[in-house]
Amino acid sequence: MSRTHHYTLTVTWTGNTGTGTSNAAAYARSHTLTVNGKEPLECSSDTAFRGDASKYNPEDMMVYALSSCHMLWYLHLCADAGVIVTNYEDHAAGTMVDSWGTEGGRFTEVILKPVITVTHEDMVTTAIQLHEAAHKKCFIANSCNFPVHHQPEVIVATR
Numbered sequence: 001m002s003r004t005h006h007y008t009l010t011v012t013w014t015g016n017t018g019t020g021t022s023n024a025a026a027y028a029r030s031h032t033l034t035v036n037g038k039e040p041l042e043c044s045s046d047t048a049f050r051g052d053a054s055k056y057n058p059e060d061m062m063v064y065a066l067s068s069c070h071m072l073w074y075l076h077l078c079a080d081a082g083v084i085v086t087n088y089e090d091h092a093a094g095t096m097v098d099s100w101g102t103e104g105g106r107f108t109e110v111i112l113k114p115v116i117t118v119t120h121e122d123m124v125t126t127a128i129q130l131h132e133a134a135h136k137k138c139f140i141a142n143s144c145n146f147p148v149h150h151q152p153e154v155i156v157a158t159r
Contacts, residue, residue, distance in 0.1 A: 074134035087117035
């Protein structure tokens with residue numbers, strides 16, 4: 001049985017420096033992401049596109065969405081399989097190619113590189129295998145038209 005979920009948010013441009021979009025250099029790319037009931041998130045474009053490096057950009061968010069969705073499915077699958085994860089840290093990286101003036105840009109791949117700590121040596125094989133299952137269940141990865149790879153490292157906790 002399928003269920004439908006809806007997500008709403010507000011993006012508000014905050015980059016009018018006084019003359020609006022009178023030319024491409026006249027305005028900031030700053031904007032605020034607001035989701036009802038959550039703290040606002042200050043955003044911009046990537047610095048390659050005249051953005052503010054101190055703020056999150058859409059490309060950061062794309063890689064984050066893939067990493068986070070994968071992690072949440074992975075942890076759920078580990079809990080179901082009896083794999084006890086005590087730490088999870090992903091060093092994800094995305095590659096995007098932009099084609100100014102033609103068809104625009106696109107991500108060509110994202111690589112998730114999670115480092116996972118488990119409590120027992122006998123959990124390592126299953127812990128590695130569950131990444132494929134998590135990938136297949138990830139809502140965000142299933143929505144992408146580029147490959148999402150995962151290169152997990154599993155560590156056994158020392159006592």
